[in-house]
Amino acid sequence: GENVEQHPSTLSVQEGDSAVIKCTYSDSASNYFPWYKQELGKGPQLIIDIRSNVGEKKDQRIAVTLNKTAKHFSLHITETQPEDSAVYFCAASMDYGGSQGNLIFGKGTKLSVKP
Amino acid sequence: SAVISQKPSRDICQRGTSLTIQCQVDSQVTMMFWYRQQPGQSLTLIATANQGSEATYESGFVIDKFPISRPNLTFSTLTVSNMSPEDSSIYLCSVGGVLTGETQYFGPGTRLLVL
Numbered sequence: 126g127e128n129v130e131q132h133p134s135t136l137s138v139q140e141g142d143s144a145v146i147k148c149t150y151s152d153s154a155s156n157y158f159p160w161y162k163q164e165l166g167k168g169p170q171l172i173i174d175i176r177s178n179v180g181e182k183k184d185q186r187i188a189v190t191l192n193k194t195a196k197h198f199s200l201h202i203t204e205t206q207p208e209d210s211a212v213y214f215c216a217a218s219m220d221y222g223g224s225q226g227n228l229i230f231g232k233g234t235k236l237s238v239k240p
Numbered sequence: 241s242a243v244i245s246q247k248p249s250r251d252i253c254q255r256g257t258s259l260t261i262q263c264q265v266d267s268q269v270t271m272m273f274w275y276r277q278q279p280g281q282s283l284t285l286i287a288t289a290n291q292g293s294e295a296t297y298e299s300g301f302v303i304d305k306f307p308i309s310r311p312n313l314t315f316s317t318l319t320v321s322n323m324s325p326e327d328s329s330i331y332l333c334s335v336g337g338v339l340t341g342e343t344q345y346f347g348p349g350t351r352l353l354v355l
Contacts, residue, residue, distance in 0.1 A: 159343070168244075168332055168346035169283070214282060227298075228344060230282045 127152040129217050131231025139239050144205050146234045148215035149197040155217040158198050159228070160189060163212045172213075173200070205238045212236070242267055242335050244347035252353045253323055260319045261350045263333035268313035274306070277330040277349070286331075289316045323354045 128151040138144050148158075156177035161169035175182045175189045175198065182189050186205075191198040202209055212233045219226040243266040253259050263272060274286040286306055287297040295308040309317045320327050330349040336342050 161346075166348075166351075168334075168348045171343050171345070174343065227285055228283075230284075232282045 127155055127217055127219070127229040129215060129229050129231045131215050131234060133234060134232065135235045135237070137237045137239065138205050140205060140207060142205055144200075144202045144209070144236055144238075146200045146213055146215070146236070147197060148199070148217075148231050149195075150217040150229075151196070152217075152219065153193075153196060154219045155229075157218045158189070158191060159216050160200050161214045161216065163214065163233075165211075169214060202236075205236075207238050207240050210236055210238045241343070242269065242345045244333060244335060244345060246331075246333060246347040246350050248350060249348065250351040250353075252355065255324050255354055257323055258319055258321045259323065259352060260317050261331050261333075263316045263318070263347055265314045265335050269335040270313070271335070272310065272316045273334045273344070274308065274316075274318045275332040275334060275346075277332060279328070283332065286318070320352065323352075325354045328352055328354045 129148055131148045159174035160172050162172045163169045173184050173187050173189050175191050180191055186203045188201040212235050214233045215231040216228040218228045245264045247262045272289045275283045276286050277283050285298050286301045287295045287308055289295045289308050289310040291310045291313050305321055307319045330351050332346050332349045334344050334346045336344045
């Protein structure tokens with residue numbers, strides 16, 4: 126089955142710097158890759174996602190890149206702000222002829238942005 | 241996006257007892273999912289709840305321990321039975337993510353501590 130590895134487990138940056146979180150997946154059939162942000166005491170919230178027919182997607186300060194050949198995808202946060210501090214999870218799933226397989230999550234990255 | 245609420249938001253329970261967690265969605269959905277997030281860990285799918293049929297459990301999770309009800313298209317319950325301290329986790333319900341690339345939304349979670 127699918128296995129998703131996420132690095133680093135913790136990341137500390139200064140406000141205004143960029144943060145990059147990387148994930149690798151094992152099953153080349155996976156084709157949907159969402160990223161979730163989980164703040165303390167809350168459920169995960171989708172922040173950006175990418176499908177395998179796209180190499181990069183941006184939404185303001187957040188971008189995700191996908192390398193299908195190497196089977197890895199990354200989350201990039203630019204101009205980080207203290208409110209970006211949270212745990213970030215990557216996930217992967219497969220397309221079963223129009224139906225989505227279960228999401229397999231990475232172990233999470235705790236991002237701390239220092240003012 | 242779907243708005244999901246869960247009750248209770250947190251609870252402290254004695255070992256050997258059972259707790260029923262409720263999940264309410266603001267729109268009708270075909271499938272609802274229950275996840276467990278152990279302290280500092282990632283999300284693990286417990287089961288998929290379909291309206292009008294038995295829930296489908298993932299490997300390592302059984303109906304006797306985690307019975308699920310799905311009486312209609314906006315509501316589901318998960319019971320954690322005969323609890324032990326190892327059941328201390330965050331339990332999350334989610335909806336969506338059925339069709340390829342469809343966003344999966346999560347509730348705020350129920351934080352359970354078993355003494």
